[in-house]
Amino acid sequence: MADDTTLLPDPRDTLQHVFGFPDFRGVQRQVVDRVLNGQSTLAVMPTGAGKSLTYQLPAVMLEGTCIVISPLIALMHDQLRSARANGVRAATLTSADADWRETMDAFRAGTLDLLYVAPERASQPQFLDFLTSAPVALFAIDEAHCVSEWGHDFRPDYRGLRPLLDSFPEVPRLALTATADHHTRGDILTQLGIPEDGLIVAGFDRPNIRYTIRHRDNPVRQIARLMEDEPGPGIVYAPTRRKVEDMAVKLAAATGRDVLPYHAGLPPEERAANQAAFVASEDMVIVATVAFGMGIDKPDVRFVAHAGIPKSIEAYYQETGRAGRDGDPSQAVMFWGAEDFAIARQRLGEMGDARQEGERKRLDALAALVETPACRRAILLRHFGEDPPEQCGNCDNCLAPPEVIDATELARKLLSAVYRTGQTFGFGHIQKVLVGMEDERVRQRGHDNLSVFGIVEREEAPLLQPLVHTLKAHGVLVQTEHNGLALGGAARAILLGEKPVSIARPPARSRSRGKRASQDANPVGNPLFEALRTLRREMAEQAGVPPYVIFHDAVLREMALSSPSSLSEMGRISGVGQKKLDAYGDAFLAVIRQY
Template sequence: MSIPPPGLPDRFLAVAHRYPVTVAPIEILKTVYGYEAFRGRQAEIVSHVIAGNNAFVLMPTGGGKSLCYQIPALCRPGLGLVVSPLIALMADQVAALRQAGVRAAALNSDLPSEERRALWHSIFDGTLDLLYVAPETLLRPGVIDRLRETKLSVIAIDEAHCLSQWGHDFRPHYRQLDALVEMFPDTPRMALTATADAPTRAEIISHLGIDERDAFIAGFDRPNIRYAIEEKDNPRRQLMRFLETHKGESGIVYCLSKRRTEETAAWLQEQGFHALPYHGGMDKALREVNQTRFQREEAVVMVATIAFGMGIDKPDVRFVAHIDLPGSIEAYYQETGRAGRDGLPAEALMLYGFEDVALRRRFITESDAPDQRKRMEQQKLDALLGLTETAECRRQILLSYFGDECAPCGNCDTCANPPERFDGTIAAQKALSCVYRTGERFGQAYIVSVLLGDEDERITRFGHDRISTYGIGKEHDQRTWRSILRQMIARGLFDVDLAGHGGLSISEGGRRFLKEKPVLMLRVPRPAGSRGRKAVRSPAASVLDATDGALFKALREKRMEIAREQNLPPYVIFHDRTLVEMASSRPASRAELAGISGVGEAKLDRYGAPFLEVIANHG
């Protein structure tokens, strides 16, 4: 509905009218959202769109994408239209905007007819600032036609990677959003995502008619997330060791199957965790109940398949664990990106085993997808395996997949606890030579068989038992050779042929390696049972002393009390990061509280007194 929360001061009921285009966007940022300065490229993007230009925005999760379209929508005349994939995501964003004094609403299939009529009335009488709508709803007969009768300030397509047919989260209705280009030619269009490699970015820009010069690539790095990847030994023991430092915190545990999801949730409940299952085979009503509990309660661990995640805007998720191999680097990046959206420390753990690899390969080969799609999925799996096998900084490998880069991060397991390495220069030369002499068209398994001198009918038929590289790799076993090849793929020494059958070919980097012959240090596969990880302190403990920690806890309790009274997720009142700053600086007046990041004018009026009282009682 478009009705603002009860008790909201009159001066906050018309944000768009209060801030015409002549007012600097920084003033909206300060007074509505409570932030003193834009981050990264936000200011540049906001000014670009306010001027009437289209924009493609790639920004890491938690980087502030929403402000990039919300502020232009408030500055420009008309209604801001936001296309978003899920009702849960829209509900969270609408609730947060209303708390800040912005008149926002969502149009979806769940709206009762009376509320739907009231919403359309607010759209046409100009008393709504932002309208969120799912693509399925937007594309229904009559909806776009009715929206053409009003003036739109901006059209923002969130989670824009969903339109890519080759992406990890393709949604057919997103492909039809190109209709907006012709229907609203004079309205600035924005496509926003946190997950898109170069081909996906090009597809989005082309499909939505956005000029390449209007692309803003703000990077992929999430420096607050600590990445760790381990081979499976005893998954439950490894998971419990990981969770020991996250007791009392919210997190997600991803599983590959529905059965494992149910079993893991039940086991965690036995261990004393507030764990809930979530997968596509559950009753829809129960899934929604569990998701709501995750969003609105503290310290809930959601154990889920990939059916869970899209639309989760909870900023205080402190950890994400994969106890099975995810499907691709894109999926892994997006799923781990649900941790630490508030910028406070978070942790990601992935466990993988060879049975996972075999299962993922079977999913690909037995699917009904076209051959080209299968080859693409195989390439993505190979890249993910390269990430698991690398001896280099995990973050560097992860970012390089998306065309980004960073220095060694110091905040991943390979930086904190470097694995044993060996001089793999000769092994790499052998592998490159074998790929070359077999015609640069065979996959990893075949190359390993040639290097080991296996007796194989295919090898004999192709005459590769008579080439110089046949059997020259017997100093390593099959497991080590597969690891070597995956690490070489991760280093960019091999390309995987999309047009072929996953065949390896020597890349430019590989040819340069053969020519220059630099030393290549590779990771030794860890033996089973040799695990080790350094604990990450909780966000509050890492920035607060014991006294401030007690105040932080009291502030969270007050936030939960208020959230329950209003039937809202706690984080739409204040983020943990805002509470941490309150506990650290201890504001004693409205003026001092107004200086805390995330405390805008509407929230100051609504919540200033109760939070100041909590702080005063802990003086």
């Protein structure tokens, strides 16, 4: 293990020669230098910031094998393809690999740069014995937030890694995650034995993603419109398996696009086939439960849509982060309903006291994101401890600022009506009482004689529905077993005039569309760009890999714009390393010369 980077060549030379990049991005160089110096590190880097390069590059430069601990087989195989395409000697050791004997022999012979394993295997005593048979250069722990009980995606097997790491005290540890708040970061450092001065936080901003949050009225129609605006690949998250399958069928019928379902209840072979088809496609949409995505390193996902609320802001950040990993403009759109929060708050009551408080805070934070009339990105970044500008210019509220209304008095009227009618009736009945509509049910129960009957003016009435959504999201109104409304949370403080309530005025319904986020990302319609994409598709099919493993869209875009006339000129394009230049350069040059 080198303890002085001066003993090694300049990592930028390896970066250019192997990976085809002229220089490091963001904090990559800081992380790589620490690894090359033998220092353990926790790197918190946003999705798309190039986390895998921070261990792949040292793995090529250092003597011995880098052991990468990763939570999903699909993710390992995806990264394996990309590493091998750059000429990195990589292998996986999983239950899905028939060549495990050859992989173990290659490790013992010292001919592997990278070896990917799951935490379940890495925490076994026999794996420790195996690792003593050859030099280990580095332990890279991917998705490191899984080690923390404070994280949103806790995996107990990650807790068993410490004995393995401690058995190799001279080998540095590199923990990587895109989603860890302040508390979770501290827990990761403790659990993996990384010193506090080993923390590098790159920031959480993904400026290429446009965030939009809308109330859900007809999710199939709303997502179909999004698909019309965004012709590239997309992921739609639905809350249940039944809704996944139903929505996949309806979206395919509504748009004519290829749309496939993905959830844990599908037969394994169908699930694997659907995932493989999506990864290889340049325009497919997959409808999935949140189980889908961590195993996907597909860079060209142009949109992520949620047909319901995620579990938390951390989960939302991670799920939306699957859009635009290539850095091109992309969209993250959430369609939510008040019933989502009602169901989530009911589940809180079923949890033990220890978890309940933390989960309630997460749900409140999510409600604040959904309901804010201010910048969505600022709310997200503040949640992770950053100090962003007040406006980002690339979320729905910044692009079309909503009118904010003081709804405190209207909220007091609404809550009074809920209380005086007995906290058993649904919104429809409460609304009739408040606007003074005398139907038989209202008269029968004597609600036309209440002091709250008819106290809402005609111009205020359209605000009742969005106000109910807001109060439900914050737990001020809770849904009863029979879908009635009851008071909860801060209802008393609002009724007493101690807590103000504001809401954003609902936008007028319109069929006009905004300019799509990725409209100018690729020169679609440019004959050369389309020809390069066609060649890439043919090569990918022949090699049995997704098109992006050959080259990203950004590389093809640069080829179409600069039209290199020689291999040396093509080699100067970012993302074209020596192995790819040798393998594909002549074929792409031949197409460019035709134009």
